[in-house]
Amino acid sequence: MDKKYYGLLKEKFQNKENVVTEIINLEAIVHLPKGTEHFLSDVHGEFEAFDHVLRNGSGSVKEKLVECFAESDINIDELATLIYYPEEKMQLDLANQEKHVKEQWYAEKIQLLIQAIQFSSRKYTRSKVRKALPKRFSYIIEELLTESQQEPGKAAYFHAIIDKIIQLNQATALITDLCYLIQRFVVDHLHIVGDIYDRGPAPDYIMERLIQHHSVDIQWGNHDIVWMAAMAGSPIAMMNLLRICARYGNLDIIEDRYGINLRPLVEYSQEHYQPNDKFTPKLDEDNDTISEKEKIYLNVVQQATTILQFKLESQLIQRRPEFRMQHRDMLTKINYQTNKIQLNQQVYSLTNFQAPTVSTTNPSQLTSEESRLLERLMASFQSSEKLRRHTDFLLEKGSMYLCYNGNLLLHGCIPLHENGDFKSLRIENQQYSGKELLDFFEEQVRKSYRSPEISDDLATDLLWYLWTGECSSLFGKNAMTTFERYYIDDKATHKEEKNAYYHLRNEEAICQEILQTFDLPITGHIINGHTPVKAKKGESPIKANGRLLVIDGGFAKSYQKQTGLAGYTLLSNSYGLQLVAHQPFASVEEAVMTGTDILSKKRLIERVENRTTVESTNIGRELLEEMQALEVLYKNYEKC
Template identity: 50%
Template sequence: MDQNYLNLLKEKYPTPEAVYTELINLEAIQNLPKGTELYVSDVHGASEAFDHILRTGAGNVREKLENHFEDTWTIEEKDWFNLLISYPEYALEHPHFTEIKTAEWYGKTIIDLIEFMRFCAVKYTRSKLRKALPEKYTYIIEELLYTDLNQREKDLYYKNILTKLIALDQAESFIRSLSNVIQRLVIDHLHLVGDIFDRSSGENLVMDQLIHHHSVDIQWGNHDLLWMGARFGSKVNLITLLRIAARYGYLFELEKIYGLNLRPLFLHAEENYQINTAFKPKCSEDSTLLKEESEELLTKAHHALAVIQFKLEEQLIKRRPEFKMSKRLILESIDPETHEVEIEGERWKLTDFPYTQLDLEQPDRLSQKEEHIVSTLLESFQRSEKIKEYVQFLLEKGSMYLVYNNHLLFHGCIPLDDQGQFISVELEGQSVSGKDMLGAYDYYVRKASRALDTSDDFATDLMWYAWAGDRSPLFGRNKMTTFERYYIENSETHSEKRNPYFDLRDNQNVVRDILEAFGLKSSQSRIINGHTPVEVKKGESPVKADGQLIVIDGGMNEAYRNATGIAGYSLLNNSYGFQIVTHQLFKSVSELFRQGKDETTLKHMIDGKLGRTVIRETTIGHTIQKQIDLLLEVVQHIQVDESQE
């Protein structure tokens, strides 16, 4: 052990007794059941649905109510109590509760909440529980939690506290606080397996929740890297995310939230583009309809952004021949006289292409106005304090993959060939595949973050390749056919072939090989994936390879719901094993209270594991064990020092 570090530990624990106390505490923690983990992916700005999942613990609050109160409460009582805990502010103003709010009801409700909190906190030490308590009520909550009501004097003491809370008009505030603590206790740790951004506005609300979450990690998705790359200087990433915002009708929201300067874009679009229905925004069914003039402006801006994006993409493809994407140099294959384009040896008719916006001698060249638009947008995007805060958080809490509690988490795929072998990609002369490929991407993301004033270095360009490259572990398709979908009616050209990984991940041998490549050889290890919506309507299951791989993208965002038929999957992992969670469409809080229940459903999965998992067996437990080993070494040194005195 380093002598300086040893001296610091000896200062903190100057006597063997001090070390023994800490050792006993750590050993006790090691034998507690592991906390419940929640896995969520592909939020895509669906802030209300995401908030609902966190408030309800993805149905875990309701299940714990079922386990704790069992037959002593009716199903209806448990349903309403679940809504009270999940939405205390709304519940306390709802007629179901306002009609019964009396001093007696307040007292009983607080007792029930305290009792249920005690049940939810059974896995936690007192010190960890204390960190979850609101400062203004910590003392009162602890007194109520640890009071022995079998003693008459304590029973009177307990009732006196409740009476005073009610008399001082603190009962509702106290109920809200208890409910918020329970929400926190039912989920010990949150894993967000990629794609916070795009498809709808609301990513800022999701990010704000994540930043204030008590324990979270993130595995970056392709949409996350799109935003991160834009922050790090990638012009094409920025224009792409803005095009997506225009496509889904929330570009104006981004302008307001992040202070983007869209005026040059709007002026250019108004002057140079006509209405093309292919670029009409796809607004949410639940959103307020755009005014006609706003929709027209957004349609034109959408088209202008697409053209700028295609130009920037082709500049990058030429700049990076090592990406081997020359087949996607489409603009230079356009024939303005025949209104055709040649793609991979075949010619196709173009529909309403804006030929006047191309320099026919150099099609990928931005006009002077377009250059000004891009530079203005990039400057305002990088200057945004919110963007800076969000991306810094993604760097601190995020990574390309994570091995946690003997499970492997990554968003997209491990690129494979048809035989299930890892395929490689060359990055600055180094051939990488499998685990090394994901590690290399992680390295380059962090490298790009240190050079915000450059837009065409390799690290920043790779963050676009992660979005659209045929061997990208975050894209997982042979090409991105955005151009074809806008301008070619024949759907044959719209096809994007998935990497073999997505078909082979139902093969147990392939999944086992991937796990072993990441050092995971336990039969209990799992791969947790997002990225591809599970097509429930077609009978697809989120559980692959006999339970060795689980896909949790079930379509939380409305944009995917036609394919999935549900509103997303999430995954719970408690000390007994995994539970797959199916989420139904979240309409509104008022709709939940109209129904009087939450219809989230949990499906138990059999892991084949006997007994409960304790903290000693977890990633955190391994860290604690290292602390224990160090403290044992400290004891030896202290004893040696004492013997020499």
């Protein structure tokens, strides 16, 4: 027995009776039904749709209400909308109402919400419920939950509390807190399977929402890694994210919300580049707030950051031959006299190609002006307190993959050969593949982030490799053809060949082999994001006889024409797994007015014969280990 460990444990429990109490408490917890897990992926800055799905728990809130009020004739849609958007719904329902109508409305809704809280919190201990209560009304809510109005002796007390709340003009605030409490109880834990950033207009809002969430983990996506890489000191990642923001009309995220000064970049871009149709920003059809002048500077900034990105990529490729990316050193393959490029033994003419700062004798070389620009931009990025807080949170809550409750969560892929063998990456005379490859990548992400002042070390360069490398588990293609899509008309050159994983994942045996590699049962599931499911072409998000699930259905509006949907989400509760398909989200105003959940349908993926308890979850295993330690402490209490 480790006396030092048990001596420290004893300090938490002042007597044996306290140890017994905790053992009994933990024993009770592990036999409760497991909480609901909610899986989302590829939200790509679409805050309003993301927030709506969180508020309704992908339909879980309404399901709870249907169960809770099965014997009642209340309007479930109206109550559900109140729970999703309490402030907006109250304003809509109570505008211009007489005082006595408002008071009656308040009393009715408080009683219904208390019932819904009692029902939705049944699977939790009283201690967990108490800790979740909002501070400003914790005592009042606890009393209302404890003293049921159904007991004749307590009904008067119950109603007296509600009447006094209304009399003191606190009903609106209480109802708001009750609604958010129901949202919290309905979904116990949230998984974000990658790609919070890029394309959509509000990734920072999503990050703030996640920071406030009571229980969340994140599996990094390729777009998230680029933002982390910029904060870790990678200038090429910084150029890439600026290019993407300019492409989708989102530079205001950088300037206005993260407080990063882009004036030097704009001035540099306007001095060296002219507007080019190929770089017209991709804007939502309903986005009419961007002026023609802004479109021009988005255009030239996109061009400037593209060339700077290719210069920096050329430097990286030359210093990292082990990455085997020489075929992607595009600036060195151009004949600058003929304005043509040779790729795969074929010669192509370049169109729209402007590179006024590229030296024909040393294409990767930065000008002194560009070196100063990159230094200023990096200093501004790394000085952003808000961006630092967000990427710190990504590092704290994030990982390359997660083994959770028998499932493997990862954004992209496990690189495979065509025969199903794991594809390997050789770095510093060591081969990495499968689980070891992902563990190696994660180690390098954390190492780079700890040294943001270093920009060209192996760890930081590997962050770029994760964005575009052939053996990257986040990319999963043979090449990223950004150059070709900008500058070569022949669309055959634009094709990006996917790793074999993306067709082999349809085979159950392959998925089971991957699960076993991560020490997971073959009855588990691989949960992926990254690749939009083209539902309108008949593609299914369910692969390999249910062993693999793809939950990127297209939150990003730019994908929705291809997919026909606005995202898949996944629910895992004590009864099994459900896949949820979502229709495009219009607005909060419409959701409040119409009571829509933007769900198209739910599909039952798996139903368990016996309801899953906490004991069989990751948390349950930790609690069982804690119980074992406490039992040892109890038997040897006097010796410790």
